[in-house]
Amino acid sequence: MANDPKQNDPGLSRREFLTKASQAAGWGGIAASLGGTGAGTLRYMIPNILYEPSSIFKIGKPSDYGIGVDTRLTKERQIWVVRNERGMYIMVAICRHLGCTPNWFPDQKRFRCPCHGSIYDDMGNVRGGPAPRTLWRSGISLDPVDGQIVVNFNQRQDPDPKGTDEGLIVEEIGREVPPFFINV
Numbered sequence: 001m002a003n004d005p006k007q008n009d010p011g012l013s014r015r016e017f018l019t020k021a022s023q024a025a026g027w028g029g030i031a032a033s034l035g036g037t038g039a040g041t042l043r044y045m046i047p048n049i050l051y052e053p054s055s056i057f058k059i060g061k062p063s064d065y066g067i068g069v070d071t072r073l074t075k076e077r078q079i080w081v082v083r084n085e086r087g088m089y090i091m092v093a094i095c096r097h098l099g100c101t102p103n104w105f106p107d108q109k110r111f112r113c114p115c116h117g118s119i120y121d122d123m124g125n126v127r128g129g130p131a132p133r134t135l136w137r138s139g140i141s142l143d144p145v146d147g148q149i150v151v152n153f154n155q156r157q158d159p160d161p162k163g164t165d166e167g168l169i170v171e172e173i174g175r176e177v178p179p180f181f182i183n184v
């Protein structure tokens with residue numbers, strides 16, 4: 001008896017099998033294509049959002065800070081909290097030359113930038129090196145409800161300094177004004 005594939009295999013003939021396989025591949029391709037289009041559309045509908053830390057933040061109560069330069073928030077918030085006999089201000093821990101983070105040397109009462117040697121005093125005046133301007137000060141206020149210090153990091157005080165024998169200096173009394181100084 002001659003070999004009949006249908007008799008040997010009660011299931012699909014070779015031709016039927018190939019036809020079905022090719023149909024399945026076709027539907028799979030369409031589904032993949034629709035899936036890709038859908039994903040692309042969804043991606044288009046969801047905007048690119050970059051979640052960054054807020055530029056307005058609280059840093060505790062004035063009583064948490066003593067006289068002098070406090071460096072506890074330098075890494076986390078890029079600020080120094082400074083208290084003098086009259087009140088408090090916030091200096092931005094970014095060198096005005098090319099943006100490195102200066103280090104505070106309390107024994108010298110100086111900030112020194114490790115990158116190119118700019119030197120600042122505790123008021124942010126430039127006492128040496130290539131920095132072209134004094135350190136920024138940020139906005140500072142007190143929350144009327146909980147009494148905490150509120151820092152507005154992007155609100156910047158940046159007065160023109162005077163070139164003197166001592167460096168690039170801004171008169172301190174002119175800087176100690178709201179919203180860059182609190183009398184506490």
Ligand code: FES
Binds near residue numbers: 114
């Ligand atoms: S970045 Fe500070 S001196 Fe250059």
